[in-house]
Amino acid sequence: MEPILLRVDEAAHLLGIGRTRVYDLIRLGQLRSVKVFGSRRIPRDAVDEYVRSLNAQAA
DSSP: OOOSEEEHHHHHHHHTSOHHHHHHHHHTTSSOOEEETTEEEEEHHHHHHHHHHHHHHHO
16 A cells, blocks of 8 residues: 655655755645654655646646
């Protein structure tokens, strides 16, 4: 079973980018995230939404 919330490094691995870029995407509002007890987490569906937005831009 896949986790619902991903750590930044897990999201970076899925996207094939570095952790710093994930934080940049979060800061720019391009990738949704939440805070859980002070730790940044990215909902799995937010990663999918981001990839869909990239596909829409490329079309």
